[in-house]
Amino acid sequence: MHIGIDFDNTIAGYDSLIRLIAVENGWIENTLPGGKRNLRDTIRHLPDGEGKWMALQAEIYGPRMGEAVLIDGVGKFLQECRDKSEKVSIISHKSKYAAAAPGGVDLREAALAWMEGHQFFPDSGFGLARENVHFADTRGEKCQRIAALGCDLFIDDLHEVFADIDFPVSVEKILFETEPGMAVGPEIQICTSWSEIRARVFGEDRGSG
Numbered sequence: 001m002h003i004g005i006d007f008d009n010t011i012a013g014y015d016s017l018i019r020l021i022a023v024e025n026g027w028i029e030n031t032l033p034g035g036k037r038n039l040r041d042t043i044r045h046l047p048d049g050e051g052k053w054m055a056l057q058a059e060i061y062g063p064r065m066g067e068a069v070l071i072d073g074v075g076k077f078l079q080e081c082r083d084k085s086e087k088v089s090i091i092s093h094k095s096k097y098a099a100a101a102p103g104g105v106d107l108r109e110a111a112l113a114w115m116e117g118h119q120f121f122p123d124s125g126f127g128l129a130r131e132n133v134h135f136a137d138t139r140g141e142k143c144q145r146i147a148a149l150g151c152d153l154f155i156d157d158l159h160e161v162f163a164d165i166d167f168p169v170s171v172e173k174i175l176f177e178t179e180p181g182m183a184v185g186p187e188i189q190i191c192t193s194w195s196e197i198r199a200r201v202f203g204e205d206r207g208s209g
């Protein structure tokens with residue numbers, strides 16, 4: 001089995017970091033309730049909200065990438081893939097530089113350094129081959145890469161990826177969606193946690209592939 005996984009907000013989590021930066025800038029009170037969608041919408045509705053949101057993106061994926069967290073359950077999933085010798089590719093739609101900081105930090109290098117820091121590459125860690133990490137400039141290119149690499153299934157937090165015209169039809173789609181209420185087509189399996197993804201992928205019903 002060849003398992004493809006998205007990176008931002010699927011493997012690396014930014015929710016608390018976004019909240020922290022928004023509070024540091026005095027954009028929100030730390031007591032603002034709700035999940036990531038509410039937080040994002042609140043920031044975007046501020047004066048120059050789009051500008052603030054873009055600046056924040058440049059921060060979290062660039063200089064402050066180190067503060068992103070490994071999402072709960074990802075580690076256990078990747079260890080199981082390693083133990084079962086399932087091939088894993090990480091395929092991320094990530095530009096080299098943030099739109100709001102064109103001369104700034106190389107976002108792809110920042111992501112790779114973060115993976116290194118979280119033991120993605122050594123055999124004693126998740127044993128992922130570095131050449132199995134792919135970055136695409138556009139969503140279409142990402143989908144074409146998923147097809148070209150021959151992934152059997154793909155895990156992503158954005159249903160728009162699965163809806164893309166270039167997303168390969170034969171690839172199984174798992175949407176990692178922690179907030180309830182997302183309406184998607186029957187061809188997409190929604191999982192609200194990585195333990196649920198693990199059960200779905202390695203459950204009794206599908207054997208070891």
Ligand SMILES: [Mg+2]
Nearest residue numbers: 006008009157
């Ligand atoms: Mg994502």
